Amino acid sequence: MEGIDKLQSQDLKQIARRLRSHIVKMVGEAGSGHPGGSLSAVEILATLYFNVMKVDPENPDWPDRDRFILSKGHAAPALYAALAEKGYFPTEKLITLRKLGSPLQGHPDRKSVPGVEVSTGSLGHGLAVANGMALAARLDNRNYNVYVLLGDGEIQEGMVWEAAMAAAHYKLDNLIAIVDHNHLQIDGKISEVMSPEPVAEKFKAFGWSVQTIDGHDFDQIQTAIENAKKVQGKPSVIIAETVKGKGISFMENEADWHGKAPKSEELNKALAELDGQENGQS
Amino acid sequence: MAKIATREAYGKALVELGRQNKDIVVLDADLSKSTKTALFAKEFPERFFNMGIAEQNLMCTAAGLALSGKIPFASTFAVFATGRAFEQIRNGIAYPQVNVKIAATHSGLTVGEDGASHQAIEDIALMRVLPNMTVVVPADAEETRQAVQAVADYHGPVYLRLGRPAVETVYENNYKFQIGKADQLRKGQDAAIIACGIMVNEALVAAEELASEGINVMVVNMSTIKPIDREAVLAAAATGAIVTAEEHTIMGGLGSAVAEVLATEKPVPMAMVGIGDTFGESGKPAELMEKYGLTASNIKTKVKKLLEKKI
Numbered sequence: 001m002e003g004i005d006k007l008q009s010q011d012l013k014q015i016a017r018r019l020r021s022h023i024v025k026m027v028g029e030a031g032s033g034h035p036g037g038s039l040s041a042v043e044i045l046a047t048l049y050f051n052v053m054k055v056d057p058e059n060p061d062w063p064d065r066d067r068f069i070l071s072k073g074h075a076a077p078a079l080y081a082a083l084a085e086k087g088y089f090p091t092e093k094l095i096t097l098r099k100l101g102s103p104l105q106g107h108p109d110r111k112s113v114p115g116v117e118v119s120t121g122s123l124g125h126g127l128a129v130a131n132g133m134a135l136a137a138r139l140d141n142r143n144y145n146v147y148v149l150l151g152d153g154e155i156q157e158g159m160v161w162e163a164a165m166a167a168a169h170y171k172l173d174n175l176i177a178i179v180d181h182n183h184l185q186i187d188g189k190i191s192e193v194m195s196p197e198p199v200a201e202k203f204k205a206f207g208w209s210v211q212t213i214d215g216h217d218f219d220q221i222q223t224a225i226e227n228a229k230k231v232q233g234k235p236s237v238i239i240a241e242t243v244k245g246k247g248i249s250f251m252e253n254e255a256d257w258h259g260k261a262p263k264s265e266e267l268n269k270a271l272a273e274l275d276g277q278e279n280g281q282s
Numbered sequence: 283m284a285k286i287a288t289r290e291a292y293g294k295a296l297v298e299l300g301r302q303n304k305d306i307v308v309l310d311a312d313l314s315k316s317t318k319t320a321l322f323a324k325e326f327p328e329r330f331f332n333m334g335i336a337e338q339n340l341m342c343t344a345a346g347l348a349l350s351g352k353i354p355f356a357s358t359f360a361v362f363a364t365g366r367a368f369e370q371i372r373n374g375i376a377y378p379q380v381n382v383k384i385a386a387t388h389s390g391l392t393v394g395e396d397g398a399s400h401q402a403i404e405d406i407a408l409m410r411v412l413p414n415m416t417v418v419v420p421a422d423a424e425e426t427r428q429a430v431q432a433v434a435d436y437h438g439p440v441y442l443r444l445g446r447p448a449v450e451t452v453y454e455n456n457y458k459f460q461i462g463k464a465d466q467l468r469k470g471q472d473a474a475i476i477a478c479g480i481m482v483n484e485a486l487v488a489a490e491e492l493a494s495e496g497i498n499v500m501v502v503n504m505s506t507i508k509p510i511d512r513e514a515v516l517a518a519a520a521t522g523a524i525v526t527a528e529e530h531t532i533m534g535g536l537g538s539a540v541a542e543v544l545a546t547e548k549p550v551p552m553a554m555v556g557i558g559d560t561f562g563e564s565g566k567p568a569e570l571m572e573k574y575g576l577t578a579s580n581i582k583t584k585v586k587k588l589l590e591k592k593i
Contacts (some may be wrong), residue, residue, distance in 0.1 A: 091311060110349075110378050118349065119378035131347020131372065132354075134575070135331065139307070139352070160371070162339035170331070245449045 005095035007051050009218045014047045014278075015085060020247045022081035023093050027059065028267035030098035035105070036257040038078035040182040040215070040242040047083040048147055049222045057087035060114040066144050067133050069118045071126020072151035072180060073107040074259070079116070080104050087201030109184040124157030126150065127177060131146040131163055134235075148177050155196045158239050161206070168207030174250040176228045178209075179216065182244035184255040201239045215240025248273055271276060285448035289387040290422035292311035292444050293318025295508055296320045296355060300326045305556070306434065309333055309356045311340045314448075317357040317387045330403035341370035348381040353434055359393075360402035360443060362378060362571075364409055375439045376412040383433050384409075387444040390529035391557065391574055392567035394446065401562040408536025409441040410508050416461060417507040419443040419536075421482035422452040425505060428459035436461055441477065445529075447567045450483040452503070464514035465503045473525065473585050473592070474500035478536050479506060479528035480576075481555070487578035492585060499585060507539055515543040523588045524552045525582050529571075532556035541588035551591040553584040 007015075019042045027033035029239075036198045049055070053066040072081045077097060084091040103112035107121025118129050130148040137144050154160065167175055179199060187193045196202070200210045209231040213220040221240065228236035228280035242256070244253030251262075261268055300306045300322055309331045314320040323330035333340040337358055344354040356363070363386040364371070375382045386405065393401045402454050409417050418433060420426040420442060425446065433440040457465070467482070468489050477485040482503045489499045501517050504511065524544065526537035537554035546551060557574055571577055 074492070122373040123340075125342045125345075125370060125374050127371075129346035131351045132341075132343040132348070132352075134346075135343070136347050136350030136352050139329065140350075158343070159336070159338040162333075162336035163342070166333060166336070166339055166343065169334075170386075182312070184352030 008185055012050060016042045017274055017278055018085060019046060019078060019081040020177045021271060022084070022091065023077045023249065024262055024267055024270045026077045026080070026094050026097040028262045029095050029265070031104060031261050032109045033077055033098060033261055034074040034242040034252060034259045035077070035262065036254070037072060037180065037182065037209050037249060038182065039246045039251065040244045041075050041078045041102060041180050042246065043218060044149060044178055044240055046216055049082045049086050051222060052174070052225050054144070055086070055148065058134045059117065064142055064144055067117050067130070067146045069130050069148040070108060070120055071148050072123065072154050072223065074272060076108050078107065078134060079108060080113070081130045082250065083113065083115040085149050085194065086115070089113070123151065123154040124159045127160055127163035127167070128190045130168070130175055130177070131167050131182070134175040137174055140268060144174070146175050148175070150177060150179050152179055152181045152183065152196060152199065153190050155199065156180065156194050164206045164208065166256045171233050173232050175235040176225065177235065179237060179239045180242050181239050182242045184253070186258045188255050200239050207234055209234050209236040211236070211240065212239040212241065215242035216246060247277070263273065268273030285450055287446060287448045288420055288423060288424035288426040289318050289446060289472045291426035292385060292387070293321040293431060295427045296322040297325055297435055300329065300429060303353065303567045304436070305351060305494070306354050307331065307342055307354045309344050309354055311335055311337050313349050313358050320359045324538045332448040336584055337367040341367040344373045344382045345374045345380045347514045353381060353383070354377065355383045355385050357385045358398045359400060360389035360405045360473045361400055364402060364405040368387060368408060372412055376444070379414045379438055381437050381441060383440045385442040385444060388446045390480070391449045391562045391570040391576065392529065392571065394447055394567045395564050397564040398478060398561040403531045403557050403562060404527070404534065405443065405591045406507055406530050406536065407538070410534065410539065414439055415441070415455050415508065416440045418461065418505060419478040419507055420505055421479060421503050424451070424453040424455060424457060425459050428457070432459055432461050446478035449480050452482055452486070459505065462511060463504045466500060466514070468499070468501040470498040470500040471521055472498050473523040473589060474502060474537065475525045475527060475585065476518055476540055477527040477580060478504050478516070482531050484576065484578040485527050485581055488581035488585065490565040490579065491584055497503055497585065497589070504536060504540070507536055510543060511593070512543050512547070515540055516548055519544055519548045519550045522550055524550060525555060525581060525584045525588060525591045526552070527555040529576055530556055532558065551588055553588045555581050555584055563586065
């Protein structure tokens with residue numbers, strides 16, 4: 001499979017709106033889940049799945065595919081929405097999120113959903129798993145890249161830094177980490193709960209190539225990933241400045257929406273806002 | 283017969299395995315000289331990854347390698363493998379059923395002088411409770427050699443429990459290890475001893491001495507603790523009395539696994555030789571075995587007492 005056809009920013013915006021619509025509907029229907037950190041990651045996931053990664057939904061185990069690991073597994077609704085829109089499974093399935101017997105578990109389960117590379121949900125694991133995949137690519141002389149999305153609260157976990165040390169030690173330049181830096185965690189602002197700042201400097205000190213961007217700007221995300229792919233001899237991290245709950249006015253920057261489902265009126269309001277954005281009101 | 287440590291046999295078996303299969307990779311956490319993975323590292327440096335003193339990272343990196351088609355053996359001391367990285371094993375290896383082999387050395391009290399902080403006496407229990415996990419405890423060098431090959435051929439998570447000191451030879455190379463299959467080492471009808479690891483040899487010594495007193499006991503090596511060989515447990519139960527023997531706490535280990543089968547399928551009087559509700563301490567392995575009752579003579583005593591209760 002050759003490189004993928006790049007979409008226009010306008011097309012990616014349409015995809016992002018659809019992902020947001022799926023996310024609020026899924027979580028609303030489930031009656032529980034994590035909309036805030038799903039919505040903050042939408043542009044990152046849309047860019048990765050629709051403009052960057054070499055993947056084939058018809059052949060999810062293709063050995064040369066790029067890998068994506070959602071280390072912040074609670075943003076499962078965003079991943080499921082992206083996988084469904086990409087064609088891994090029908091979008092109609094999304095509404096089964098968190099229901100008994102559904103493959104769409106509350107946190108991603110690799111055994112039940114095609115396209116889910118790693119079972120996540122317990123924070124801190126993803127970067128180490130990504131390291132293992134990046135090492136395997138090197139052993140097998142395969143040139144795929146491994147992408148891993150971390151939460152900014154998640155990097156409070158000690159093992160993230162064990163893995164950060166290892167990625168630099170083994171010079172994993174086929175590894176690109178993205179930090180969804182939305183500044184909020186369940187108990188409030190990360191700066192108040194347990195500040196991981198300065199995040200960029202920490203990764204630099206660990207020997208990483210570091211870029212900081214607006215995580216909702218498609219051009220910046222695209223450019224940062226292209227830059228990261230060119231880095232040699234060290235891993236890359238993109239600190240994506242984002243807004244938790246992005247795109248739904250009453251969810252934006254509210255820690256309360258980390259793990260709360262919208263009630264039916266709230267869901268209608270959210271969907272109306274997304275419709276309005278589609279009609280050019282934003 | 284020369285005494286060989288199971289960790290030594292493990293290190294050599296890994297090298298053999300590495301020669302046969304290029305997908306075998308080995309990870310360690312700064313203990314490769316002690317776990318004997320250094321032997322593999324020397325021959326296959328490109329397939330050996332020292333993760334430093336970072337056991338959580340060790341387990342999840344192994345998972346990533348396995349998810350990309352490699353067969354990783356992740357080694358460190360049992361107390362750190364199963365304790366420090368328990369949650370990584372649970373959520374990163376067992377739940378997603380990833381093909382990682384956790385080969386932990388320095389299990390049990392026979393770690394010796396390092397003391398309680400380094401003596402894993404609860405690792406079998408911790409690994410046994412995890413769905414999808416297979417738990418194997420070889421008795422000697424030959425069984426270890428074969429078990430390493432068998433767990434590499436098997437697809438799925440495995441906990442392989444190895445020891446520090448040189449141990450007596452139980453098996454010649456005419457033995458055939460199979461995952462999930464117990465081995466009856468000695469026939470007997472008066473009682474049965476079901477043992478694992480270093481206690482298998484103690485059980486054989488006890489049986490020999492009991493025979494000279496006219497008591498004939500069956501000896502079973504239950505080297506796969508999970509999935510347990512139910513048929514072998516029931517065959518042992520046919521003797522009417524069972525003593526289990528393990529270098530592990532009696533809570534949640536081999537004795538418990540046997541009791542779970544007996545209690546639900548064929549209750550018979552039972553006794554357990556193992557470590558009580560206590561941590562270990564520094565000392566020579568043999569001194570610790572003696573002090574904590576991990577001996578042939580304690581097994582003998584337990585068998586005789588049990589025979590009084592036999593229906």
